[in-house]
Amino acid sequence: MELGYFAMPSHPPECGLKEGHDWDLQVLRWLDELGYQEAWIGEHHTAPWEPHPSPDLLVAQALLQTKNIRIGPGGFLLPYHHPAELANRVAMLDHISNGRLNFGVAASGLPSDWAMFNVDGMSGQNRDMTREALEIILKMWTEPGPWTHKGKFWTVTKPDTMFDFLKPHIKPQQAPHPPIGVAGLSKNSDTLKLAGERGFIPMSLNLNPAYVGSHWDSVEAGAAKTGRKPSRKDWRMVREVFVADTDAEAWKLSTGDMMGRMMGEYFLPLLGHFGFKDYLKASPDVPDSDVTVEYCARNNWIVGSPATVTEKIEQIYQEVGGFGVLLVFGFDYKHKPEAWHNSLRLLKQEVLPRLKHLDASVGRAA
Numbered sequence: 293m294e295l296g297y298f299a300m301p302s303h304p305p306e307c308g309l310k311e312g313h314d315w316d317l318q319v320l321r322w323l324d325e326l327g328y329q330e331a332w333i334g335e336h337h338t339a340p341w342e343p344h345p346s347p348d349l350l351v352a353q354a355l356l357q358t359k360n361i362r363i364g365p366g367g368f369l370l371p372y373h374h375p376a377e378l379a380n381r382v383a384m385l386d387h388i389s390n391g392r393l394n395f396g397v398a399a400s401g402l403p404s405d406w407a408m409f410n411v412d413g414m415s416g417q418n419r420d421m422t423r424e425a426l427e428i429i430l431k432m433w434t435e436p437g438p439w440t441h442k443g444k445f446w447t448v449t450k451p452d453t454m455f456d457f458l459k460p461h462i463k464p465q466q467a468p469h470p471p472i473g474v475a476g477l478s479k480n481s482d483t484l485k486l487a488g489e490r491g492f493i494p495m496s497l498n499l500n501p502a503y504v505g506s507h508w509d510s511v512e513a514g515a516a517k518t519g520r521k522p523s524r525k526d527w528r529m530v531r532e533v534f535v536a537d538t539d540a541e542a543w544k545l546s547t548g549d550m551m552g553r554m555m556g557e558y559f560l561p562l563l564g565h566f567g568f569k570d571y572l573k574a575s576p577d578v579p580d581s582d583v584t585v586e587y588c589a590r591n592n593w594i595v596g597s598p599a600t601v602t603e604k605i606e607q608i609y610q611e612v613g614g615f616g617v618l619l620v621f622g623f624d625y626k627h628k629p630e631a632w633h634n635s636l637r638l639l640k641q642e643v644l645p646r647l648k649h650l651d652a653s654v655g656r657a658a
Contacts, residue, residue, distance in 0.1 A: 293605075293609075293615075293616065293617065293618060293644065293647050293650050294329040294330075294616065294617045294618075295328050295329060295617070295618055295619075295620065295639060295640055295644060296328055296329050296330040296331060296332070296528065296617050296618070296619045296620070297319070297320075297323050297328060297330070297331040297332070297619060297620050297622055298331075298332045298334075298366060298495070298528075298530045298619040298620065298621055298622060299316055299319070299331065299332070299333050299334065299366075299622035300334040300336065300341075300342040300344075300622065301316045301333060301334065301342070301343075301344050301350070301622060301624075302341060302342060302554055302622060302623055302624055303315070303341070303343055303624045304341070304550070304553070304554070304624060305340035305341060305343075307343075307624060309343060311626070312343060312344070312624065313344070313349075313350060315624060315626040316333070316344075316350055316354075316622070317350065317353060317354055317357065318626075318629070319622065319632070319636075320350075320354040320357070320358060320361070320363065321354075321357055321358060322633055322636060323358075323361055323636065324357075324358035324359060324360055324361040326636055326637055326640045326641075327360075327640060328361055328636075328640065329361065329362065329617065330361060330362040330363065330364075330394060330617070330619075331354075331361060331362075331363045331364075332363075332364055332365070332366025332367070332394065332396050332473065332495070332619065333347035333350050333351055333363070333364070333365055333366055334347060334365075334366055334367070334398075335347050335365060335367070335368055335369050335398075336369075336402060336405065337369075337372070337402075337404075337405045337408055337409075338402060338404035338405050338407075338408055339402060339404070339405075339558075341554060341557070341558040341559075347365035347366070347367075347368065348365060348368075348381065348382075348385055351363050351364060351365060351385065351389075351393070352385060352388055355385075355388055355389045355390075355392060355393075356388075360392075361392070362392045362393070362394050363389070363392060363393065363394065364393050364394030364395055364396050364470065364473070365395065365396045365397075366394075366396035366398075366473060366475065366495070367395070367396025367397040367398040367473065367474065367475065368382075368395075368396065368397055368398070369398055369399070369400040369405065370397050370398070370399065370400075370421060370422040370425035370426060371399065371400055371409065371411050371417075371418045371421035371422060371425070372400065372405070372409050372411075373425065374446065375424075375425040375426075375428035375429050375432070375446055375448060376428065376432060376446075376448045378425070378429060379428070379429040379432035379433060379462075380432075380462045382395055382429070382464070382470070383433065383462045383463055383464040383465075384462060386464040386465045386466055386469075386470050387464075387465045389465075390465070391465050391466050393464075393466070393470045394470055394471050394472075394473055394493070395469065395470040395471065395472050395473070396472070396473040396474070396475070396495075397422065397425075397426055397472060397473070397474055398422070398474065398475055398483075399418045399419045399421075399422040399483065400413065400418050400422075401413070401418075401477070406418065419482060419483075420444065420445070421445050422483075423486070424443045424444060424445050424446065425445075425446070426472075427441075427443075428441050428443065428446060428448050430469065431450075432448070432450060432460075433463055433464060433468060433469045434468050434469070435450070436450075437449075437450030437451060437452055437459075437460060438450060438451055438452035471492075471493055472490070472492040472493065473492060473493035473494075473495055473528070474486060474487045474492050474493070474494065474495065475495040475496075475497055475530075476494065476495065476496060476497065476507055476510065477497045477499070477568075477571070478568075478571075479503065479506050479571075480506065480509075480510055481507060481510045482510075484496075484507050484510035484511050484514065485510045485511070485513055485514035485517075486514060487511055487514060488510065488511035488512060488513065488514025488515035488516075488517075488520065488522050489514035489515065489517050489518050489520075490514075490518070491515075491520055491522075493526050493528060494507070494508075494511045494522075494526065494527050494528065495527075495528040495529075495530060495619065496527070496528070496529050496530065496615075497530050498530045498531055498532055498592065498621050499571040499572060499592070500571060500572050500573060500574060500591060500592050501592070501607075501608045501611045501612055503570075503571050503572075503573075504529065504612055505611060505612045505613065507527075507612075508524070508527065508612065508613060511527070523616070524613070524614045524615055524616060525616035526616055527614075527615040527616055527617070528615070528616070528617045528618075528619050529608070529612070529615045529617070529618055529619065530619045530621055531592075531593070531594050531608070531618060531619070531620070531621060532546070532551060532555075532588075532589075532592070532593040532594065532595070532621045532623075533593070533594045533595070533601070533618075533620045533621070533635070533639060534546035534551060534593070534594075534595045534635050535595075535596070535597070535598060535601050535634075535635045535638040535639050535642070535643065536596075536597065536631070536634065536635065536638070537597060537638075538597050539595075539596040539597050539600050542595045542596045542597065542600075542601075542635075543589070543595060543596075545628070545631050545635075546589060546593065546595045547585055547586055547589045547595075549625070549628070550623045550624055550625055550627075551593075551623050552585045552589070554623060554624075555585045555588060556584075556585045560583065560584070560585070560588070564580065569583045572587075572588055572591075572592060573591075574591045594608070598638050598642035598643050598646075601638075601639065601643050602643050602646045602647060605618065605643065605647060606647065606650065609647075609650055614650070614651075620636065620639065
């Protein structure tokens with residue numbers, strides 16, 4: 293198993309935009325020093341608790357301040373970008389990264405973002421746009437011109453050479469393109485079916501482990517369409533994680549601090565508006581009113597001492613049938629930086645060595 297990081301990025305609404313950006317950069321430097329494999333940075337436009345509208349700005353700076361960690365958007369919201377422009381921008385970013393870029397894509401799930409960009413998310417237009425945009429981006433990177441793609445949402449031309457020297461020339465450094473990751477939330481997720489179908493990296497967001505188990509079924513269903521055999525080693529699992537020297541300290545620093553505040557003030561109410569609290573329940577008969585911060589911490593989060601956290605990760609691993617990379621859900625602890633750094637350190641240095649026997653290629657403890 294490997295370790296990575298998934299940042300919305302999340303910051304409290306009173307946090308300045310630069311202040312939050314600087315904290316995210318600090319954490320990315322720590323992750324690189326600690327030997328984490330990868331980090332994914334989200335994009336949102338209308339959520340004060342998720343305030344970064346342009347992950348590539350953070351990614352570009354972080355790539356210049358780190359040496360080994362792979363970093364990428366997690367992901368670009370494809371309905372809000374012109375595919376040709378994004379194809380060129382991501383290709384350039386791949387060169388800046390010297391081949392350390394991951395390319396995460398997403399369809400966008402916030403109705404307030406849909407409204408800003410006049411996208412009809414209720415009818416699934418965002419998902420249709422995402423598929424079309426990705427098709428165009430991949431074509432830009434892999435198919436020589438000249439050609440014109442006339443789609444439902446965009447018409448894009450890759451022109452032939454003009455005036456003897458003007459021509460499309462920007463391609464990613466990684467051939468044929470950077471690894472592509474897609475995140476899924478809902479049961480029977482269309483996005484995760486797409487991951488299986490195209491061989492992309494599947495990422496399951498922070499839900500109840502019993503629920504997340506169904507996500508691999510979606511990946512396999514998509515893979516069956518194109519005759520692929522997906523590997524559980526590629527499956528990323530996003531979880532809320534806090535490790536401290538004792539269980540009591542970890543509980544206080546998570547539920548009683550920024551993790552608890554963000555969940556209580558933003559994430560749980562948001563899921564409630566969508567009717568998604570079921571995704572967090574250990575069993576369907578739990579009433580919505582019981583799904584509190586403490587309930588999530590007990591049932592879904594990975595919080596405790598190194599020994600407790602090891603046990604919880606192994607339990608989730610067995611429940612879902614195995615996965616390859618645990619992605620730590622990022623929170624804003626700039627008021628207690630040493631506690632967050634210590635949690636990341638303990639997870640890498642104390643917990644991970646105790647999980648060496650888990651082999652995702654067979655989907656169970658080896």
